[in-house]
Amino acid sequence: MASQIESYRSGAEVVTGDAICRKKSMELLEELGLPKGLLPMEDIKEFGYNRATGFMWLVQGKKVEHTFKKIKQTVSYASEVTAFVEKGKLGKITGVKTKELMLWLSVVEVYVPEASPEKVTFKTGTGLSDSFDTAAFD
Numbered sequence: 001m002a003s004q005i006e007s008y009r010s011g012a013e014v015v016t017g018d019a020i021c022r023k024k025s026m027e028l029l030e031e032l033g034l035p036k037g038l039l040p041m042e043d044i045k046e047f048g049y050n051r052a053t054g055f056m057w058l059v060q061g062k063k064v065e066h067t068f069k070k071i072k073q074t075v076s077y078a079s080e081v082t083a084f085v086e087k088g089k090l091g092k093i094t095g096v097k098t099k100e101l102m103l104w105l106s107v108v109e110v111y112v113p114e115a116s117p118e119k120v121t122f123k124t125g126t127g128l129s130d131s132f133d134t135a136a137f138d
Contacts, residue, residue, distance in 0.1 A: 004082060005048065005057050012050035021047035025058060033088045034112055035120055035137030040066045041077050057082040070136035074099040088112045098122060
C-alpha cells in the first residue's frame with residue numbers, strides 16, 4: 001500500500017501530526033459534500049491530498065475500529081486508508097472495512113447523491129451497498 005501513496009506524493013499537500021491531519025481531512029470531506037465524521041481515525045500521523053489526481057491518504061498509528069452508534073455499524077480503519085476523491089464521493093477506497101453479520105467486508109466506495117444529500121451510501125467489494133442518514137456521521 002505504501003507504494004501507492006509514494007506514487008502520488010509528488011505534488012501533494014502533506015501534513016503531519018494528529019490535530020492538523022484531523023482538521024485537513026474534515027475540511028476535505030466538507031469541501032466534497034461528505035459528512036465530516038466519515039473518517040473517525042485516531043493518532044493520525046500523516047494526511048496527504050494530491051488535488052491534481054484526486055488521491056488522498058491518511059496514515060494512523062494502528063488499526064482502529066469505530067462504531068457509529070446512531071446506525072449500530074462497526075467500521076475498521078487500517079493503519080493506511082487511501083481513496084480517490086471527487087465531489088460527493090470517495091472511490092477506490094483501501095483500508096476500510098465494515099462488519100456485516102459475522103463478516104468483514106471491504107468498503108470500496110462512499111458517496112452522497114446530489115439528488116438526496118441527506119443520505120450517504122457505502123458500497124462493498126462484493127457489490128452490496130447500504131444507505132444511511134448523513135446525520136449519523138456528523
